Amino acid sequence: MHDIRTIRENPEGFDEALARRGAEPIAARLVALDERRRAIVTELQTGQARRNEASKAIGAAKAQKDEEKAQSLMAEVGALKERLPRLEAEEREVSEALEAALDALPNLPYADVPDGSDEAENELVATHGEKPAFDFAVKEHDAIGPALGMDFETGVAIAGARFTLLRGGVAKLHRALGQFMLDTLADEHGYEQVVPPLLVRDEAVFGTGQLPKFAEDLFRTTDGRWLIPTAEVSLTNIVRDQILSAQALPLRFCALTPCFRSEAGAAGRDTRGLIRQHQFEKVEMVSITTPDQSEEEHERMTGCAEGMLIKIGLAFRRMKLCTGDMGFTAARTYDLEVWLPGQDRYREISSCSTCTDFQARRMNARFRAEGEKQSRFVHTLNGSGLAVGRTLVAIVENYQQADGSVAVPEVLRPYLGGIDRLTPAP
CATH class of the missing domain: 1.10.287.40 (Serine-tRNA synthetase, tRNA binding domain)
Known part of the structure; x- marks a missing residue:
């Protein structure tokens, strides 16, 4: 606002x-x-x-x-x-x-955000890692996955299009990814782990900018609550209607939650595989800062997401989104796009945005510096750290082997009891 x-x-x-x-x-x-x-x-x-x-x-x-x-x-x-x-x-x-x-008005873009109408005009900031080389014909995850436990047919039979059932080893790897992300953010970067509500009131989704303009993108229950499209909603609203001490900032929260999106504007896009689902898991980062902390925090938050991709061993690039591709509440957004050899392209795996005081005004979230009578609005930031399903897709495609198995990245093996490879079912 x-x-x-x-x-x-x-x-x-x-x-x-x-x-x-x-x-x-x-x-x-x-x-x-x-x-x-x-x-x-x-x-x-x-x-x-x-x-x-x-x-x-x-x-x-x-x-x-x-x-x-x-x-x-x-x-x-x-x-x-x-x-x-x-x-x-x-x-x-x-x-x-x-x-x-x-x-109904979006946030104003920072001066350094490139002008443009869509993703084709986003700005490349940096590229990290080496793309893997293969001596066999690489496949997309939806071709490799079924033998490993990605059960697309049963997911659709149970719930309809854009739902998937994960079974066996690939389900274990999915769980391991979420735990690895939470542990990294909490133990190495000081984020407080939160288990937040998955159902929220109108005020919460209004505060983070999904209402009133984007109601069709959400799922609503019969009693009037909303299923969260991202844990950003619950985590950011922790400070709703509060006046915080400047000395307590920044606050950093993270959560691993299911997310629910109707994908109303995505008809015909990514209908195969795990890339675009109605239900998916994501680890979310949220920071609450003073205005003079938010620029540094945006770089720090994006660096946290990048660090996890580096640990997993995935090639990726950082993109600065143009004005036409940014979300409603963002003043600047960095997208991290991971290399998918099966698709022969980079795909988004994390978005990290600084929202200035735009959400804070909608939530009436303020802070007061020591010795000051007047309170001011906080700044809010949010980022994916990371999208679990898309990270799973990236591992399956980048670590695929000629025999149809998938090597487990070394950093994840302790979460799988030392298992170093997912093998196809006989």
Whole structure:
């Protein structure tokens, strides 16, 4: 959410920043709504004060037996009693229109974010690792996986398209990946592990920006709760409606959770395999910082995700997303894309975003520095650390062997009781 005071101070700059995200100019409308709202509030306050003053004066006029003045004051109070409710209703209507317009606007991009309309215009920042070489014809994970326990047919039979059942060794590897990610973030990078709710209220998904604009991307229960599309929702809302001490920041949380997405805009995309599912597991990182900490934290968070890919031994690249490819709440996003030899391309495995105070305003999450009376909004950041299913896909494709088996990366073997290879079922 945006600060209307900032928009009033620089409407042209606000429209220019929004235009970089493909939005039409709206500052003039927002300022006009705000001016009307403030004018109504002023008129309300003046009218309420005059009503109270005139009501008191009626008694004084009657005590002085000035019936003409008393009648005049009574008529004035009567008119105000009719006028004020109409003003209150108009103020609510204008305020709701202003809030609805602000709620629908995305965050403003940082100056260093490249302009562009889609992923083709994202900026390559760095490439890490060597792509593996094979002396046999490589396969995609959905061709290798079924013999290892990726049961696509049963998943679809149970739940429909975009659901998969994992069995046996590949299920163990999937579990091992989640534990490895959590242990790395907690033990090496100081993230506090959290087991958060998977069902949340409207306020929570509004706070992190999924509502009201992206409701169709979510699953909703019959009692009005929402299944989380990412643990970012639950973790970020930990600080909702709080005033934190600046000395306590940054706060860093991580969680391994199922995530649920309707994939409403993904019809026909990645219908095979594990890449795009309605239900998947992901380890999420969330940081709550002061404004002057958030830039360094964005680099740190992205580095945490990169470090895990390096430990697993996967080649990847860091991309800076262009204005047209960033998420609604982000001011800057780095995507980490892992090399998939079966697909002969890089695919996203992590997104790390800094959201400035955009989510904090929606959640009313603040901090106060020592010695300061005025509180300020925190900055929030979130990142995948990592998407478990996509990491599993990357391992299956990068560590595939000619006989159909898959070598287990060394860093994961302790989580599998020393198993160093997944072998196809006979």
